[in-house]
């Protein structure tokens with residue numbers, strides 16, 4: 001409808017074509033190749049919903065609340081690697097959307113969020129009153145700290161540019177959510193086509209790869225005897241997993257991963273150290289600590305990855321870090337010997353060339369002693385420490401499911417808690433075929449089920465498994481209805497310990513009791529699922545575990561597998577505050 005106006009004023013015809021604000025929004029969706037929008041409805045997004053429905057083939061995905069829509073959008077964006085559109089109504093729609101938007105912000109997921117707003121004439125403005133309009137809330141200020149940008153469009157002439165800017169910002173640089181607040185009168189207003197401001201061009205200027213620093217890094221790799229790469233979510237965001245593997249495999253550098261980086265390097269690869277940090281393996285953490293060159297790529301060196309003593313992340317050695325975000329480098333928690341500010345994929349391509357030019361001799365044997373030490377640690381420090389139990393072990397359930405879907409393309413989503421950590425420990429990930437979706441920076445219970453929905457919509461052919469704790473499941477359990485309504489083949493594995501157990505464990509460890517987190521009354525989740533129309537099975541014994549899981553996974557369509565697990569199972573080993581990475585706790589002292 002709106003053309004890319006070159007800025008030449010056209011003479012206004014008497015009958016100049018009037019363009020509706022809501023149509024401008026739709027035009028922008030079409031220009032940005034939006035195929036689906038994730039929404040929860042309300043009056044103040046009504047005008048746009050009407051245009052989508054009646055003027056386009058864009059599919060409207062409507063889960064059962066804003067969190068459901070937000071997390072589905074987030075998973076869809078992660079898998080399609082394009083900004084997802086998430087739309088909510090003003091007031092309660094906006095406040096319910098805050099949590100998934102924060103999640104997208106902290107995990108760098110591109111999203112364009114349209115929030116309805118009361119008409120500009122009904123807005124409180126700077127008056128000393130709480131509200132003027134019904135369901136009025138100050139969306140822009142609420143969203144500012146949790147978005148790349150958050151703005152309101154009050155002047156219809158600016159709408160086309162505002163929409164383009166939102167898509168551009170969401171997908172450029174370190175990606176993230178952008179909120180556009182649209183008052184009713186802007187959505188419903190009309191203007192002659194010529195009166196809209198001409199579209200501005202946006203072009204991205206990514207920082208250039210600093211050749212000298214890449215040479216330095218290559219030289220350091222040449223000198224190192226105990227190198228380790230810590231791969232983060234930036235590898236996945238920049239699509240750099242092939243380049244990472246090329247460098248790691250050729251130069252025999254072990255790779256550990258943060259939670260958002262899982263799958264950057266295959267879990268089963270001989271150089272893989274799996275997950276690091278507070279809930280990672282002892283051998284990954286030992287390797288980081290003892291390394292003489294730790295290379296962080298697309299990772300924040302967050303507390304969860306390096307522990308609470310950042311200056312002592314490595315015992316004796318250099319730390320280099322590649323990151324697209326200059327702020328992260330300049331304010332790195334872990335002191336850096338080398339900062340490289342550029343895209344991860346471009347850096348890895350340049351690094352590989354620089355390493356080739358160095359023509360390092362004896363690459364295969366150079367790190368042999370180091371790799372042997374790591375192999376010994378892998379044997380010495382098992383991932384799975386726990387007491388024998390009458391009920392199935394959660395680790396065993398996850399490993400069994402993993403073995404049953406071995407040859408498939410799989411997307412796994414999780415909630416937050418102990419189970420969120422057992423999944424990367426006991427399930428194999430490797431991009432692009434085995435993908436983990438989990439709430440990393442914000443750590444939100446209830447991400448699980450709606451993320452599985454978005455994932456299934458993005459990748460309908462992949463096997464879709466949602467591992468979820470009983471606590472997390474109940475945050476967005478209503479989305480079982482969306483699964484049934486859309487006939488989504490999602491296998492939901494509920495690990496039910498009748499506790500909010502990761503917090504219970506933390507409380508027991510610190511205060512010797514666990515008020516409000518243990519011994520929870522739970523309903524029979526299998527019957528709840530059946531009431532929604534999702535077939536379900538219950539597993540409460542170890543006998544025939546594999547066969548029961550196999551039969552459930554084989555069923556066509558959605559299934560909920562309700563597994564009773566031992567509430568006494570603690571997450572161990574674990575890196576506690578005040579400990580260096582070589583000093584994980586393996587048993588509780590209480």
Ligand SMILES: Cc1ncc(C[n+]2csc(CCOP(=O)(O)OP(=O)(O)O)c2C)c(N)n1
Nearest residue numbers: 416417418419445469470471472500501502
């Ligand atoms: C929305 C939200 N509220 C509270 C928390 C704090 N929290 C983190 S994990 C957790 C317990 C999770 O319980 P469950 O899903 O049953 O997992 P489990 O630890 O038992 O595996 C809580 C309360 C959170 N992360 N997110």
